[in-house]
Amino acid sequence: MTKVASGGARFGADSRGRYNDRIFRGTSRASAWVVIAIIVGIGVMLLLGSLQAFREFGVIPFVTGTTWDPVRDIYGALPYIVGTLLSSGIALILATPVAILTAIYLSELAPRRVAIPLTFLIELIAAIPSVVIGLWGIFILTPFLKGTVEAWVVGIFGSIPIFAGPPLGIGLFAAGVILAIMIVPTIVSVSREVINSVPATQREAMFALGATRWEVVTKAVLPAARSGIVGAVILGLGRALGETMAVTMVIGNAQDIPTSLFDQAQTIASKIATTFNEAAIGLQTSSLIALGLILLVITVALNIIARLLVWQTAGPVGNE
Amino acid sequence: MTTQTPAIPIRRTLTRTAADRRRGLVDRFFRWLALGAAIACVIPLAAIVIFVTLKGISALSPDLITKPPKALGIGGGAAAAILGSIQLVGLATLMAVPVGILAGVYVNEFGGRRSGRVIRFAADVLTGVPSIVVGIFVFTILVLPFHQYNAFAGAVSLAVIMIPVIMRTTEEILKIVPGTLREASLALGVPVWRTVASVVVPTGLAGILTGVMLAVARAMGETAPLLFTALGSRLINVGDWSRPMDAMPLFIYTNARQPYETLNDQAWGVAFLLLLFVLTINVLVRFRTWGRRAG
Numbered sequence: 001m002t003k004v005a006s007g008g009a010r011f012g013a014d015s016r017g018r019y020n021d022r023i024f025r026g027t028s029r030a031s032a033w034v035v036i037a038i039i040v041g042i043g044v045m046l047l048l049g050s051l052q053a054f055r056e057f058g059v060i061p062f063v064t065g066t067t068w069d070p071v072r073d074i075y076g077a078l079p080y081i082v083g084t085l086l087s088s089g090i091a092l093i094l095a096t097p098v099a100i101l102t103a104i105y106l107s108e109l110a111p112r113r114v115a116i117p118l119t120f121l122i123e124l125i126a127a128i129p130s131v132v133i134g135l136w137g138i139f140i141l142t143p144f145l146k147g148t149v150e151a152w153v154v155g156i157f158g159s160i161p162i163f164a165g166p167p168l169g170i171g172l173f174a175a176g177v178i179l180a181i182m183i184v185p186t187i188v189s190v191s192r193e194v195i196n197s198v199p200a201t202q203r204e205a206m207f208a209l210g211a212t213r214w215e216v217v218t219k220a221v222l223p224a225a226r227s228g229i230v231g232a233v234i235l236g237l238g239r240a241l242g243e244t245m246a247v248t249m250v251i252g253n254a255q256d257i258p259t260s261l262f263d264q265a266q267t268i269a270s271k272i273a274t275t276f277n278e279a280a281i282g283l284q285t286s287s288l289i290a291l292g293l294i295l296l297v298i299t300v301a302l303n304i305i306a307r308l309l310v311w312q313t314a315g316p317v318g319n320e
Numbered sequence: 321m322t323t324q325t326p327a328i329p330i331r332r333t334l335t336r337t338a339a340d341r342r343r344g345l346v347d348r349f350f351r352w353l354a355l356g357a358a359i360a361c362v363i364p365l366a367a368i369v370i371f372v373t374l375k376g377i378s379a380l381s382p383d384l385i386t387k388p389p390k391a392l393g394i395g396g397g398a399a400a401a402i403l404g405s406i407q408l409v410g411l412a413t414l415m416a417v418p419v420g421i422l423a424g425v426y427v428n429e430f431g432g433r434r435s436g437r438v439i440r441f442a443a444d445v446l447t448g449v450p451s452i453v454v455g456i457f458v459f460t461i462l463v464l465p466f467h468q469y470n471a472f473a474g475a476v477s478l479a480v481i482m483i484p485v486i487m488r489t490t491e492e493i494l495k496i497v498p499g500t501l502r503e504a505s506l507a508l509g510v511p512v513w514r515t516v517a518s519v520v521v522p523t524g525l526a527g528i529l530t531g532v533m534l535a536v537a538r539a540m541g542e543t544a545p546l547l548f549t550a551l552g553s554r555l556i557n558v559g560d561w562s563r564p565m566d567a568m569p570l571f572i573y574t575n576a577r578q579p580y581e582t583l584n585d586q587a588w589g590v591a592f593l594l595l596l597f598v599l600t601i602n603v604l605v606r607f608r609t610w611g612r613r614a615g
Contacts, residue, residue, distance in 0.1 A: 024513035025430055031422035032431065035487065036442045038480055042449060042457045049460050101357035109354055118358060120606055125365045127602045129541025131569040132591045135576045136368050139375075139584070181364040188361065212347035242450025244544040245569075249576060269452050269544070276456070276548050281464075292456045296449060303448035 042296065050290030052283060062290060068255060068271075070280070075287035077294060079257045083172070083265035084295070086258060087247060088240040090176025091183055096233055099184045103191035103229075108217055119192070126185040134249030137178045142169035142250055145177065150262055164260040168252070171264045175251040179243055183236035190235055190310060194228030195221060197314040224313070231309030238302040242295060244269040268295045369595070376592020379585040389554045394580050398590045400556045401571035407558070408471060408550060408567055409539045412478035417532055420483045421521070424490025424528075429516055440491070443484040452544040454480050459548040471557065471565035474550025481542060482535040489531025493524035530605050537601040541594060543569035568594050 053062060053075060065076015102122070106115045146169030154165035198221050206216040222229070252264025253274050266274075268291050279285045387397035423443075427436045454477050462473035497520050505515040521528070546552070552570035557563055568590050575587035 018511065020514075021512045024516070025426075028422040028426035028430060031419045032426040032435075032439045034419050035423055035439055035446060035483060038483070039442050039446050039449070041461070042453065045457050045460045046453070049456070098357045098360055101354045102361050105354035105358040109351055110358070118362065121365055122358075122361050124599065124602060125361075125368075127537065127598055128365075128368060129543070129569055129594055129598060131541065131543040131572045132372060132595050133368060135572055135587055135591050136371055138576055139588075140367070140371050184361050212343055214347040214350045215343070217350075238448055242448075242452070244450065244452040245573065249573070269450060272452055272456070273544060273547055276459075277551070289456055289460070292453050296453045299448055299450055299453075300445055303445060307444060 046289055046293040046296055050286055050293045052286035053290040056283060056286075062287070063294070066257065068287075070284055073283050075284065077268070077287075077291055079255065080266050080268045080271045080291060081294065082257050083251070084241055084267040084269070086265065087172055087175040087179060087251065087267055088237055090173065090261075091179030091240045092233065092237055094176060094180035095184050095187060095236060098180075099187035099232075099236070100191055100229060102184070103188050103195055103232075104217055104221075106188070107192050107195045108221065109213065119189070122185050122188050124185075125181065130182065130243060130245040131249075133178060133182065134246035137174065137246055137250040138170070141177065142174045145169055145174055149173075154262065162260055163262075165262060167262055168264065170250055170252045171262050172251065172258050173261050175247045175265070175267070178246045178250055179240045182243060182246065183240050186239050187232045187236040190232035191225070191229045194225045194232060194310060194314045197228075198224045227309045228313030231306040231313075234302050234306035234309065238299045238306060241267075241302070242269060242299045244273050248273045268292075369599075372588065372591050372595050375585070375588040376595070379589035380592065381589075384586060384589045388556045391554065394582050398568070398571050398586060400553060400566040401568045401590060402593075403556055403558060404471070404550070404553070404566040404570075405540060405568040408475050408478060408546070408565060409536060411472075411475035411561075412482055412539055413532070413536055415475065415479040416482035416486055416535065419479075420486025420531075420535070421490050421528060423483070423487040424494060425516060425521065427487070428491050428494040429512075429520065440488075443487050446480075446484045447488075450544075451481060451542055452547075455545040455548050458545065463549060466562075468562065469549065469551035469564045470562050471550050472561040474546045474565060474567070475561070477545035477549050478539040478542060481545060482539050485535040485538060486528075486531050489534070490524070490528050493527030493531075494520060497523045526608065530609060533601050533605055537598045541569055541598055543567075543573055546570055 057065065057075065062075065063077050063081065065074070066078045067074050067076050068079065069075075106119055110118065146167050150165075150167030150169065150173065153163050154167045157163040158165050202220045202224060203216050206220040211219070247267055248270035251266060251270055253266050253270060254264035255266065256263075258265040272288050272291055272295075276285070276288050279288055381397075384397040385402065386399055388400040389398075390396040423439065427439050431439060458473050458477040458480065462476060463469055501519055501523060502515055505519045506512070510519075546567050546569070550567060550570070551564040552574060553564040553566045555566075557565045572587045572591050572594070575583040575590075578584065
């Protein structure tokens, strides 16, 4: 502090200060603009990179094309778009009810000495590198799923096409489970914030009418927090769609559109991860970049929608 | 805290009707269900940590840490990956820390309401961009023009991922630095830049460091942005930024897909080291900020 006080004491320090001020302000403004430049740069470079593919095939035929054939140089994105939507869909179905109930438990039911460490542990899942989760997925989770859930379901419902076997472990379902594990922390922590922001008076009014805890949660808290919770789920969806490594390692990297829950498949991100390095520079690389652009557009749009929804109920959320 | 709302017991009438009893049962059922859900959320964490620790520790050996992969055949270790990770994350940190902190300072100290919001929004969008897309972006600007996968591009893509994390934490911390501190400094005739540099930032330094550490932990585990930039390598590369370089996550990814058990075991060993590093940082950070968060 003493250093500070001496800084402006000398005569002339004022003008020098102003000059330095301008430099400092300029540097920090430039840094802030770096952030904007990166996001704009990502959009522009991906658009430029994918032009060749879109020119060759047209946007709609590229998106709906089902062939990906480097030999004939024909590329279509549909199998990967379907794989992405299905794996993320499975993840949402599995994760959403569990995550919302957990958020309710943490903010409405649990005593503080339980809620604080439990919240920490759940958020810790988000910190695990996805390649480590993928490694666990290949060697621990998929053999487990193959022997239990998949074997049972195929055994009982195997005659229904979407549950047709064989249960391989590795495939769409495993990818959905892995993604569910990875998006639970996002949905829990954002929903918890949203639920916490519901005014206590809402709850007190219900309690005063003699309602049970559960009635208070379902009739006073959830309706007020609904759009924010939807935002939390969409934020989770955005994470699931873009998740790369763990999915790449357990989904099986097949070429075709999956017809069964246990089929091997490929997502946009896993297609890029597995083939980008071997792709011939030119139409094939351009098509992969076009896949990246589709992914970028979907995830950014979902993120914006989600943040607006959460803002409405809880104010700006921090980094997830 | 909202959880502290006192539960006012249901008024007992002389006779408890069947409807009352049903409501009580439903209430109890959902409480247990919610508890079950919370436990279910923690099970994967436990399963991952336990298996990675068990399999990882048995795969640890001096060779794993000191030797690069054998040029021919199976064997060797992960030295190239460990050295590579340290260099890549190191350079990425050097790039991301000044930019991230200054951007956070700008948004909180200088930016007007509108420009602050635009930049904050850009940072949020950037956080949501899939890391593989960041990899493609850096590929198009730093790999494609030079026809050479290179470690520098890898460091840049990690920096892109770190910047918004550091920026947002810096901003959040500076927001809670009291305005009176700034006023006191300015009233003494201290120029704005010195006020920020020697009063505001030092006050929030612990929090800013927290953000930097979290960003480092995140970058350490990122794989997708390195796939088409640093590429990975079987050779030890120290300081040659124009050539490919290996990293721990890349090593795990490659070795997990090999049909040899020795290589799979190496992947577990490195995964254990990586997980230990990442979780240690996260736990340390949490205990440092415990008081602030809990309050």
